[in-house]
Amino acid sequence: MRIDPDLLAEASTWRQSFHAQPELGFAEHNTSARVAELLQGFGLKVHRGLGGTGVVGTLERGDGLVIGLRADMDALPIQELGQCAHRSRHEGRMHACGHDGHTAMLLAAARHLSGLDTFRGTVHFIFQPAEENLGGARKMIEDGLFQRFPMDAVYGLHNWPGLPAGQVAVNPGAMMASLDTFEITLTGQGCHAAMPERGADPIMAGAQLITALQSIVSRRLSPLDSAVVSITQLSAGEAINVIPEKALLRGTVRCLQTPVRERVQQLIGELAEQVPAPFGVRGELAYQVGYPVTENHPDAAAGLFRAAVAVLGEANVRWGCPPSMASEDFAFMLQACPGAYFWLGVDGETPSRALHNPWYDFNDQVIEAGVKVWTELVEQSLPRR
Structure with missing residues (x-):
């Protein structure tokens, strides 16, 4: 030609x-x-x-x-x-x-x-x-x-x-993979950094939640499934000597199979609610379904x-x-x-x-x-x- x-x-x-x-x-x-x-x-x-x-x-x-x-x-x-x-x-x-x-x-x-x-x-x-x-x-x-x-x-x-x-x-x-985004709001109780027992630390809960979210791909999905869960933003606090009341996590989810995509969304919702609870912190998930x-x-x-x-x-x-x-x-x-x-x-x-x-x-x-x-x-x- x-x-x-x-x-x-x-x-x-x-x-x-x-x-x-x-x-x-x-x-x-x-x-x-x-x-x-x-x-x-x-x-x-x-x-x-x-x-x-x-x-x-x-x-x-x-x-x-x-x-x-x-x-x-x-x-x-x-x-x-x-x-x-x-x-x-x-x-x-x-x-x-x-x-x-x-x-x-x-x-x-x-x-x-x-x-x-x-x-x-x-x-x-x-x-x-x-x-x-x-x-x-x-x-x-x-x-x-x-x-x-x-x-x-x-x-x-x-x-x-x-x-x-x-x-x-x-x-x-x-x-190419699907693309979804999510935002998790962690609400605890603010307090003086010198007296953490008087509050409920959303940053500590967030740290545990980040680790738990990474276990979705490594421990909750088959090795034959393809997914990436990435936490790309963590924001909390204004003063260096104050444990804040709220923390915010943001991230993305990418998958190559639609059933896997649906399963990952479900697991993020469960972890966002369950992991912060022992710390006296409430987790709320906002999940945005994006590109298929x-x-x-x-x-x-x-x-x-x-x-x-x-x-x-x-x-x-x-x-x-x-x-x-x-x-x-x-x-x-x-x-x-x-x-x-x-x-x-x-x-x-x-x-x-x-x-x-x-x-x-x-x-x-x-x-x-x-x-x-x-x-x-x-x-x-x-x-x-």
């Missing part, structure tokens, strides 16, 4: 422009306007406003199956430290996760496919806001994404440091695998890779519609910086591989004319 080198160069220019002008979740106004402008220039029907700043470009080639291809557009609240020519022009914001590259690749695929007349059916190019922690995929779905644009399958990708540039990894099941497991549908994953092998070669496509305990809100789309999600490697001669790193910059050399996989997936998924 040949992709026009001029298109690839243009896609790199788009990508670097997006990188220089990052916008945070649900505030991607300039990015979405530029995306819509380009899609209209390719001759696609353009729909704006889903999920606030979301854009859907539709390419119709007669009756047939309908598939969706998704890219995320938002940046992160991180100060960029790299010194590339296209570094962020906005203080405290940068594309540290490669969504600029995802957007540019999908735009290039839309442009390339708009010039083909080899398939029959419809492709929806979905440009999603607010993937980073804000659930933009869920918002687009709530705004009627799959009702207004019914699809037989939907697909997404993420660039992946640690995987060689241009290689693809895809699983027939879980790719990003779990591929096996048939869709197999189709994606075949498309990637066709354009990249079998040696460059990994099937059945270890999932990541990071999370991705494309999971909501996979709950609503069959589909699959894959990783595209970005490590060149020099390994890529990690995602969410202030030195990260997307590797433009993989744009061609991404466009080829998207194009081949469309041509294999939709019947030929």
